[in-house]
Amino acid sequence: MIREYWPYLLLAIGIALILAFLLLRPKQRVTLSDSAPIRPHMTQAAPPEGRGIAGEAAAATSDVTGEFLRAPVHQHLKDDDSDDLLLLKGVGPKLADTLQSLGFSRFEQIAKLTPAEMERVDAQLGAFRGRLSRDRIVEQADYLARGDTDGFEQRFGKL
Incomplete structure (x- = not known):
């Protein structure tokens, strides 16, 4: 009995596929250029x-x-404009996290610290107290903020 109706069954499946394609396809694709x-x-x-x-x-x-x-x-989630503080010699992951929690995410911010600000920040570093001056982190940050990697490497060693 199915042998008698198989052409009609194939025709019905073909029509269903065509209708599904016409009804379910995306209607319009618009791409805008940057100048639009x-x-x-x-x-x-x-x-x-x-x-x-x-x-x-x-x-x-x-x-x-x-x-x-x-x-x-x-x-x-990192800011697009934050620098990798781990490039500074003497700064490990924990000190970098501590500096970032204090609001320092860029080399420029660290490089612009005055001696009074260094003491204030140093007091907040806890176990890392004294690292800013001992490892000359502000001086290192100044080289990296200016993009002077050659000067940094001559002074502090390979990055």
Whole structure:
């Protein structure tokens, strides 16, 4: 009995596939060049973290909790303009984290420290107290902030 209806069955499957393709395909693809003006209804502002209000609330909660527990929250999110403080001789991962928690993420910030500011920051370094002057970290940061890797390597050794 199925042998009698198999041509109709194949025809029905073919029509169903054609209809599915016509109904489910993307309607229009528009790509804008960089020079095309963006109109207000075309902009899509994505939330910086998470998805929507629930994601923002979760991110805010983890930020606050991380501060109370002194836990490194969002270490996978790095600022685009932050420098790798581990390039400084005498700065390991823990000291780099401590400096970043104090607000130092760029070589320029460390290089611009005055002696009075160095003492203030040094008092906040805990177990790393005295490292800024002993390892000449401010001087190293000055070379790296200027991009003078040759001068740095002559003075402090290979990067």
